[in-house]
Amino acid sequence: MKIKFIIICLLFVFISSCKDNAEITSDTIENAEAMVTKKNGLKGAWELKGFYNYQDNVVVDSFENNTLSRQIKMYTDTKVMWCKLLKTDSIEFFGYGSYTYDDGVLTEVLEFGSAFMNEVIEEQQEFVFQFELGPDRFEQIEIDEDGNRIYSENYVRIE
The missing domain is CATH 1.20.5 (Single alpha-helices involved in coiled-coils or other helix-helix interfaces)
Structure with a gap:
């Protein structure tokens, strides 16, 4: 037993x-x-595929990036560069700088860009977004002064 x-x-x-x-x-x-x-997770090349508009922090509208423009972002370990192709206009549109991300926050600090972006950079160098990262997608979400979501740019990994 x-x-x-x-x-x-x-x-x-x-x-x-x-x-x-x-x-x-x-x-x-x-x-x-x-x-x-x-x-x-963020290192690589990404293409803008669409946008969300928010109201009361809830998505109320979504739309795809149209075929008239194409936007690519590239991240290394510490640097970011993005460019936008506008097929209807030959004006250059790009920005370059450094970035950090942690705890759902993406911060990009631009050093220089296209003529238009250099004017923006004179007024504001640092851009802070809420940030949601998946294996092959991310959303950078613009926040108003009260912390409410306004809109997001939605990217997919292309490399």
Whole structure:
């Protein structure tokens, strides 16, 4: 009888330890994926695909980037550069600077840009957005002075 009890106890310990290891493995994988996304998640080339308009912090309208323009953003470990092609107008449109992102906030500090952007940069160098990053997409969300969402630019990874 004692041997059966010991065997049952050992069997129970073995089964429960297998379950715990599976949970730890799953949690470990999720944490590792989150760390990779955090560390290298924004690095690469992205294309603007659409916009959301917000009212009371809720999306009330969405639309795709039209075929008259194309906007690309490229991020290295510390630098950002974006350019916009306007097919109806040959005016240049780009910006270059540095960036950081953490805890749902993307901050871009532009150093220089196209003639139009240099005028903007004279007034404001730093641009702060709410930020939502997925494996192959991100949203940079413009916030008003009260912290309410106004609109977002929605990007997809192209490299």
